Amino acid sequence: MTTSDEREYKLLINTSRDFAKKILLPHREENDRYPLADMDEKIMEKAYELDFFHVWLPEELGGFGGHLKKLVLILENIAETDAGMAVMILINAMAQEIILQAGEGKALADICTREKSVHDFLIAFPAFTNPFETSSVANARKKGDTYILNGETPYVVLGNISGQALVYAKIEGDDSDSFFLVDLKAGSVRTGDPVISLGLHACPVCDVCFHDTEAMIIGEKGKAPDYFNRMYGTFMLAGASIAAGIMRGAFDDALAYCRNRVQGGRPIGNWSELQLMLSHMALTVKNAETMIACLCEGGAGKGTEGDEGIISASIPIFDQARDVTSSGIQALGGYGYMEDYSQEKRFRDAQHLQSFLGRATLKKLNFLKSFYKLAS
Amino acid sequence: MLNMFDSDRLMDRSGLSFQDMNCNLAAVSKQPKGIMKEVKEVVRLARKFNDTVVRPQALEMDRKIHRDPDYLPWEWVKAANEFGFYTLWIPKMFGGKGYSFSSMAYFAEELASCCLGMANLISVHYLGLATLTATWNLPLALKLCKEAVEGEKSGVPCLFDFAITEPAAGTDIADTHLVDKGSVALQAVRVEGGYTVNGTKIFISNGHFSTWHIVMGYEDLKRPADTFIFFALKSDTKGFSLGRKEKKMGQKACPASELIFHDCFVPDDQVCIDARQTRGMSRSHREIYQIIFDSICSSSKAGVCAFSAGVARGVYEKTLEHTANTRVGGSLMMNLEWVQARLADMLRNVAVTRLLYSEVNFANGMYGLNKMLQVKPAYYLYKYLPAPLVAKISAPIVNSSLCLWLTRKIQLDWKKDEELQRTTGWASIAKFTGSDAAMENCRIGLDLMGQEGLRNENAIEKFLRDSKLLQIYEGTNELNRLEAFKCVIGRNRFEITMFEDR
Structure with missing residues (x-):
């Protein structure tokens, strides 16, 4: 690693932490009430200004060119304070990666060219299921050079x-799975009310209905599983870095x-039963952080298919986050269950992330x- | 073949007596058969209430309070009052319907299978009553219960709550060793004709709904175990106010309230028990602290275990339905072996949790708070005599000083240590096992339902948020493990020390 790399990483860490502590933290509780209350859009705009939504893009489009370590550093440090924003960044980057894997960089360039606001720039994606x-x-169904979704x-x-x-859809006739890019502002698209979910409230979700909606196929017909699988390992690790950030936040607050x-x-930190709980938390957090750092240093995220090492390291981190955040509440007792403290939010966010x-x-x-x- | 000494010795295992491990066997012949009928009746009532009131509104209520954390669901309290739920377990001698306390757990399970917040809205009222009962101040219990009965008739609910937790003292309260080193602050200063009370209680379930608050305070904050006092305070008392309503992750329908006492006067006839009343007993006041506290917890922890069984079942039923109607990779989920095994785990958690609270029920019926009214002659006398007649006969007895002296002598002074440890130990084991099992079912349910489980409209995520509190209230599960050790594992080992780990 060169000195300039190190400087760049430190800068990213400081920028993400500053953003988290100064911009996210003061509004965390209020934004966690979304969609049952309004969300402060200025936060999203600030993240956009700081280029957090651009990090995965190729350098010519203003990003770091799919640099996993940089994405991970941002996600981990933001998730420590509020995983909702981290997941927004992650989902947008995931969608960008699938489009890039499909060789449709021009589609991304078009989005970058016509963007006027953060909303124009973001790409939604159904990331809490395996399509x-x-x-x-x-x-x-195919109609001339384009496709029609229903x-x-x-x-x-x-x-x-x-x-x-x-989104993914089955093409009529051959039943194959393909990805499509859809303009959500089109009149034939109906977005439902925001879904009220377990956690990650600051990362909005809705159901989307298509009625004869024109869509652009991404990559080749029937190749959606290939593109998805190529992205899968890298973004499992990126998701795990959010889980690790949540765990770090839960542990730090529990210890304090x-x-x-x-x-x-x-x-109560001197009670050995509680010390053991804190010790499990500390070991788990450190283990997850080390694992993620090693994988990033080791060149993870090159988009190679079937990266079992990354996946095997990532999946347990989601389980661990579920347990660590539960302990985070236990350590605070009744206070941990209250919204004024961040432990209950971290608990919900970590449980939610299990379905990533x-x-x-x-x-x-x-x-x-x-x-x-x-x-074999 | 065996002499009497051998017989006893051969029955003991790991320092535990046969009675310790088999409360159910001991209770079978002694428990009145009528209890079974009562259980069926209250379960039917709970199901009707769930169908008509709770299920249609539970998720919307959860969202409403998430939207407006200060909202108080009075409509649910009134609905429960109309169903007569706030007097079902008030003994007939106090004017209530006189259902056996043992049946309450089955009722609680039923409500919790639909909404834990609602289950708590009703059960906490009886936690207040259990505290009055555990101090055996029957005249005061009679006075307060009459108001609850009147509240049912008038349509203006009269609820009780139970206030022990303070901002700096949670775990502290659970044990005399801890409380003496702890940070309690609610002080009751003796004045002419009663006490003046100052301090704050927090996380008090139903505080905003309750007419009567059953409160624990201390005359000398440096010697709390030796000077504890329980008193009843009405919400319109001068100097009393309600503070914040906590914003909880779940169980939102049941408010967790801050109670503020500023120079509140508590007259002597509202003192449940204090050092003056225990003077002359063979046990010290601090010993009585532990007996009262453990007796209350033996009942309340059985309740938490019943809540846990309810949640575990509610989640199981939702998940079962989902797997029967969802395909993954072309296969019906219910036909996948890994899903079948997880569903079996879920049903195991329901069954084990129910068996555990039943065991604590048996223990409480044999050795705990429920014992007096479950002795067969007393049970049948109260069951079959008309309520007005019971009330008329009982009132002079209940109000007599002889009755007060005798009940306290039996229940506090002559209470056998091993019986108290048996109920407390089992209650702690049931509490942490049940709540852990409920949480496990929530996690399995979430996993099996995937993305669908994340949506509020599908109820699983609410069950998860609600359930987490089961591992915290009535003592964190960590504390309950230590309590189980103290009462069951370590009780006959004289080298054992508790809460002194460095």
């Missing part, structure tokens, strides 16, 4: 705040509380299948 496990997907895509992340969405809270005449890119158990079963495939 090839669900039975109800939209369908597409049907519904549920739970589209950023669906109600983005200019466009990347346990040092100050006195019960039975001594700080599909059901947790299915991800494990799919890993086994790819592992066998590799071995």
Whole structure:
């Protein structure tokens, strides 16, 4: 690693932390009430100004050119304060990556050229499912040079705040899965009310319905699984970095509380039962951070298909975040359950993240299948 | 073949007696059969209430309070009052319907299978009553219960709550060793004819709804265990005010309130128990602190376990429905072996949790707070005599000083340590096992439902948010593990020290 790289990483860390502490933190509780209350859009605009939504783009489009370590540093440091914003950045980058994998960089360039606001720039994507496990997907039929979509895509992340969405649909006739880029402002698109979800409230979600909606196919017909799988490992790790950030926040707050809270005449951090809980948390957080850092240094994120090492390291981190955030609440007792403290939010966010890119158990079963495939 | 000494010795395992491990067997012959009928009745009532009131509104209520955290769901309290739920378990001698306390857990499970917040809105009222009962101040219990009965008749609900937690003292309260080193601050200063009370209580379930607050305070903050006092304070008392309503992650329908006491006067006839009343007993005041506290918790923790069974079942049922109607990769989820195994785990959690609260019920019926009214002659006498007659006969007895002295002698002074430890130990084990099982079911449910489980409209995510509190209230699960050790594992080991780890 060169000195200039190091400087760049430090700058990214400081920028993300500053953004998290100065911009996100003061509005965290208020934004967590969305969609049952308004969201402060200025935060999203600020993230856009800071180019957080551009990081994954090729350098010629103002990004870092798919540099995983840089994305991970941003996500981890923002997620420590508010995972909602981190997931917004992640989903947008995921959609960009699929488009790039499909060789449709021009489509991204078009978005960059015509963008006037953060909304015009963002790409929505249904990231809390594995598209090839669900039975109800939209369908597409060819009409001249373009395609027409009909049907519904549920739970589209950023669906109600983005200019466009990347969705998958089955093409009539050959039943193959393909990705399509859709203009969400088109009259034939109906975006539903924001979905009220378990966590990640600051990252809006809605169902999207298509009624004879014109859409642009991304890459080749029937190649959606290939593009998805090429993106999968890299973005599982990026998602895991959010889980690691959440864990770090939960641990830091738990430790600070346990040092100050006195019960039975001594700080509860001196109770060995609680020390053991904190110790499990610390080990898990450090292990996850180390694993992610090593994988980033080791060249993860080059878009190679079937990167079992990355996936095997990433999946357990989501499980660990679920457990660490639960302990984070326990350490604070009754206070941990209250919205004024951030532990309950982290708990919900971590549980929510378990479904990132599909059901947790299915991800494990799919890993086994790819592992066998590799071995044979 | 075996002499009597051998028989006893051979029944003990790991320092635990046969009675410790088999409360159910001991209770079978002693429990009145009528309790089974009562259980069926209250379960039917709960199901009707769920169908007509709770289920149609639970998710919207959750959203409403998330939108407006200060909203108080009075309509639910009034609906429960109209169903007669705030007097169902008030003994007939106090004017209530006199259902056996043992049946309450099954009722609580039923409500919790639909909405934990609603289950708590009703159950916490009886936690207040349990505290009055645990101090055995029957004249005061009679006075307050009459108001609850009147509240049902008038349509203006009269609820009780139970206030022990303070801003700097949560775990502190649970044990005399801890409280003496702790940071309690609610002080009751003796004045002519009563006490003047100052301080704050927090996280008090139902505080904003309650007419009567059953509060724990201390005469000397440096010697809290030796000077504790329980008193009842009405919400219109001068100097009393409600502070903030907490913004909780779940169980939103049941407010967690801050109670503020500023020079509140508590007359002597509203003192449940204090050091003056325990003078002359063979047990010290601090010993009685632990007996009262443990007796209350033995009931309330059984309730938490019943809540847990309800959640575990509610999640199981939702998940079962989902897997029966969802295809993954072309296969019906319910036909996948890994799904079948997870569903079996979920049903296991429901069954084990229910068995556990039943065991605590048996223990409480045999050795705990429920014992007096579950002795067969007393049970049948109260069950079959008309309520007005019971009230007429009971009132002079209940109000007599002889009755007060005798009940306290039996329940506090002559209470056997091993019986108290049995109920407390089982209650702690049930509490942490049940709540962990409920959480496990929520996690399995979320996993099996995937993206669908994340949506509020599908209820699973609400179950998860609601359930997390089960691992916290009535003592964190961490504290309950230590309590289980103290009462069950370490009780006959004289080398054991508790809460002194460095």
